[in-house]
Each structure stands twice: as C-alpha cells, then as structure tokens.
Amino acid sequence: MRRKIPSTQALACFEAAARHESYTRAAEELALTQSAVSRQVGALEAFMGMALFRRTRHGVQLTAAGADYARQIRRQLDAMERDTLDAMARQGTGGALQLAAVPTFATRWLIPRLPGFARLHADVTIHIETRTRPFLFADTPFDAALWAGTPQQAAHWAGTRSTVLMHEDVVPVCSPQLIAPRRQVGAQAVAKLPLLQQSTRPDGWAPWFEAQGVAAPRARSGPRYELFSMLAAAAANGLGVALMPAMLIETELARGELIVACPRPLRGERSYFLVSPAVQDERPALALWRDWLLGQAQAWLQAHPAAPDAAGGTRNAKYVS
Structure with a gap:
C-alpha cells in the first residue's frame, strides 16, 4: 500500500x-x-x-x-x-537503542555500568531519556523502558512484556556525623532523629517503623524532597536520616559520605522492571541489551541478599517475566 x-x-x-x-x-x-x-x-x-x-x-x-x-x-x-x-x-552493523528510564536509577545504578556494555558491544549505541510513567511504545521512539512500579501496575501496562530486575529494598542512611561517635543505632534511636521525607511517598517511613515494632509519632514529619538524589544529598549533608534503596547510593556508601544508620532493610512495594513491546521478533540489539542488563542485575542481587519483608521473612529476588 x-x-x-x-x-x-x-x-x-x-x-x-x-x-x-x-x-x-x-x-x-x-x-x-x-x-x-x-x-x-x-x-x-x-x-x-x-x-x-x-x-x-x-x-x-x-x-x-x-x-x-x-x-x-x-x-x-x-x-x-x-x-x-x-x-x-x-556502517550497517550493531544499531542504536532508545531507552526511557526513571532518572535516579538511570543516573546512579545504570550509567556507571554502561562502560562494561560498551566494551562488549561497541557497535550498539544507547540513548536514554527520562520517563517516570507508563506510555504507549507506538507513540514514542523508545525500544524499551527501565521503570519503577508495582507488579500490578506493570501487569496493566498494555501491549508490553516486563521483567523484574530487582526489588526496591530500603534502609535508613545518614551522614556519619549525625550519629557520631556511633556507627549504627537501633530503630528507636532512628525515630528520634530528623527524618527526611520523599514528597511522592509521604508514608514511606511508617511501614519501616511498623516492621521494627517501634512507635514513631514523627514518622510523617520532616523536610520533604521530590527525588531520591535530593534525599541522598540532604542526608549526606547532615540534614537527617533518609530511607533509601541501597542500589541508588552505592557511591556515597563507598566513599563514607553515607552510612547505614540501622541495618534493618525492608522490602518495599515497588520493583525495577525492564519493559519492552510484546512482539515476536525482537531486535538483536535489544536482545543483547536484555541479556546484559539481567546479568548486571543478577550480579548486584548476589552481592546484596534479599531484604526481609514486614513479616520478618524474605521474598524471592529471582527474575520473573
């Protein structure tokens, strides 16, 4: 036609x-x-x-x-x-991939690992733009998305296939100076510290304190920041303790700018997914990307055991499609 x-x-x-x-x-x-x-x-x-x-x-x-x-x-x-x-x-080989991604995950977890992909697949170029909500792939140039949400939300993203990369396990972190000379404190002590809030998750602290069996009247009080990157910066500068996914603050933890204030991680409701159109013939470059990304996620999970859930057990951190 x-x-x-x-x-x-x-x-x-x-x-x-x-x-x-x-x-x-x-x-x-x-x-x-x-x-x-x-x-x-x-x-x-x-x-x-x-x-x-x-x-x-x-x-x-x-x-x-x-x-x-x-x-x-x-x-x-x-x-x-x-x-x-x-x-x-x-020159006719490899190709380019257009990726949509949630910003903090892309900046703090994905991009530091991209040199490894480039060494293995120098003929594939990765372009990344920010997207935080589901969209119709047919209306965009994107080949895939790195997206954060619940399994229920992923299941309702029409016309797509999704693969869990990792769960969002959160842990309280702060500047070493905030609790010096101690390196760690208990959950009751955390409840007395200034609590940094994420504006898009106003009830973020309440489930963590409930899981520890600690009363925290101030669980919803404290300065609010929109992005995880803002929370990390605020915590590193001594403004309070933040509830953060460890995967997003690897650099700050390695440098000692942040420490785990209380080693009691909690499995959150959200996970990080690789989402792509549900088609039979997947582009070779996207297949390479999928295999590499799953390998990177698996390596991270092996180095970071699954967090306990609110009931005190652990949830399966394996990949599912």
Whole structure:
C-alpha cells in the first residue's frame, strides 16, 4: 500500500519556514532560493488540502493547524536525522537503542555500568531519556523502558512484556556525623532523629517503623524532597536520616559520605522492571541489551541478599517475566 506521505524536501522546507516564519530565512538555511521554498510549501499545502501559512504584508504567519503540524513534523524529522546518523556511524552493523528510564536509577545504578556494555558491544549505541510513567511504545521512539512500579501496575501496562530486575529494598542512611561517635543505632534511636521525607511517598517511613515494632509519632514529619538524589544529598549533608534503596547510593556508601544508620532493610512495594513491546521478533540489539542488563542485575542481587519483608521473612529476588 502506498503511504500518504509528502516528500521529505517539502517537509524540510515547511519545518524551516515554520521555525523562522519566513521563506527567506528558511531558504538561507537550506541553501535554496526563496521561490523554491515557496513552491515546496505550496505543494505541501496542496497535498494536504489545507493552509499552513497565512500570507501577510510582512511575510507569512503559521495558521493554527500549521503550528500544530510543525511541532509534530519537527519531532519526526529530528528522529529521522538521529536514526540516519546512527546508521551512518555504525556502517550497517550493531544499531542504536532508545531507552526511557526513571532518572535516579538511570543516573546512579545504570550509567556507571554502561562502560562494561560498551566494551562488549561497541557497535550498539544507547540513548536514554527520562520517563517516570507508563506510555504507549507506538507513540514514542523508545525500544524499551527501565521503570519503577508495582507488579500490578506493570501487569496493566498494555501491549508490553516486563521483567523484574530487582526489588526496591530500603534502609535508613545518614551522614556519619549525625550519629557520631556511633556507627549504627537501633530503630528507636532512628525515630528520634530528623527524618527526611520523599514528597511522592509521604508514608514511606511508617511501614519501616511498623516492621521494627517501634512507635514513631514523627514518622510523617520532616523536610520533604521530590527525588531520591535530593534525599541522598540532604542526608549526606547532615540534614537527617533518609530511607533509601541501597542500589541508588552505592557511591556515597563507598566513599563514607553515607552510612547505614540501622541495618534493618525492608522490602518495599515497588520493583525495577525492564519493559519492552510484546512482539515476536525482537531486535538483536535489544536482545543483547536484555541479556546484559539481567546479568548486571543478577550480579548486584548476589552481592546484596534479599531484604526481609514486614513479616520478618524474605521474598524471592529471582527474575520473573
């Protein structure tokens, strides 16, 4: 079936003219004549059967429909250019993967491990953008997502397959100076310290204190920060004790900027998933990525035993699909 798509030359002329709202400046950018740009835009308007520009005494101005179409076309042209450059750089081998990821997990756990992937698969380029909520893969350029949520939420992400990478085990951490000269304290002592809160999880501390059998009237009090990275910085600077997933503060723990105030981890409700479209023919580059990522997660889990749950037992930390 023949696609109803205008020529890329017409789209490029229209996008440049829309961005500048000037045929003359678009022509200068594209190394064309002003009349050539005008003809291309006119051909595009005829193809679509609608006006994209209004002609004024001072030049041209986008119509409402033209402005909306320009925003969409600009994204598509940018994606085509990016994909073309990736293919040219790879000379037909390997490929590029577009990944959506929750920001702190990507910055603190994934990116420090990416050099290992690059050494094994130098012909595969990884692009990462931030996404925190489920989306439709068909409406985005993404090949896969690194996402945090509950198994129930993952099951309702339509048209996808998901694999658990690791569970979000949280533990109280703080600056060494906050509890000096002690290196660790009990749960009752933690309840008396300034508690740092995550604004998106206002009840984060309550389950931890309940699991320890400790009354904590101030469990919901304390300064609030939106991101885990903000919590880590606040804790490292002595503002209080934070309830953090250990996987996100490996650097601070290794440097001694943070210490585990009370070695009583708790299994949270959320897990980290690799999510991808549910298709039969998966891209080879994505299959390589999946295998490598699962190996990295497995190595981390082996080095960090599963945390106890609220009942005092442990939950299975193996991968499930």
